[in-house]
Amino acid sequence: MTGARTDIEAVEAANTALYDAIEQGDLDALTERWLTDDISVVHPGWPVINGRDEVLRSYALIMANTEYIQFFLTDVEVSVLGDTALVTCTENILSGGPSEADGSTGPLVGGLVVATNVFRRAEDGDWRVWSHHGSPVLIDRDDEDDADASDDDTASADDGVADGSDDTIG
CATH class of the missing domain: 3.10.450.50 (Nuclear Transport Factor 2; Chain: A,)
Structure with a gap:
């Protein structure tokens, strides 16, 4: 070992x-x-x-x-x-x-x-x-995945908040 x-x-x-x-x-x-x-x-x-x-x-x-x-x-x-x-x-x-x-x-x-x-x-x-x-x-991973998928038209990877909310984790 x-x-x-x-x-x-x-x-x-x-x-x-x-x-x-x-x-x-x-x-x-x-x-x-x-x-x-x-x-x-x-x-x-x-x-x-x-x-x-x-x-x-x-x-x-x-x-x-x-x-x-x-x-x-x-x-x-x-x-x-x-x-x-x-x-x-x-x-x-x-x-x-x-x-x-x-x-x-x-x-x-x-x-x-x-x-x-x-x-x-x-x-x-x-x-x-x-x-x-x-x-x-504060959010479920499933909710995060759903939000990411629904925001594909409006959010870019550079936005920093994928779901458009003010919630931050970490």
């Missing part, structure tokens, strides 16, 4: 461990996944959060207010350059609120977030998160 392949697999494992910690509501495990200095996070719809204490506090808040969450990661791409790695993926999220009065699971809601996770190799050789940025997906 080559060094590059080993790094990619290690980054994939670190990325999986990040999401596992969130799913399990394990703040200690989540804390171990992050670097100890100059980190940042952008949760969907939130402003940028900088600094270890503030980033971990944001996750504690999310965990305390989320009864259930599960991530199904798709479109995962990993790139490693030296001691830095970039992971892009789609977070297919299933989450739920508080349990019903009878103790049954509360209503579940699904959502899509595109995420960029930047990792750095720590002094101990483990890959840790340096930055996470999540952005909600």
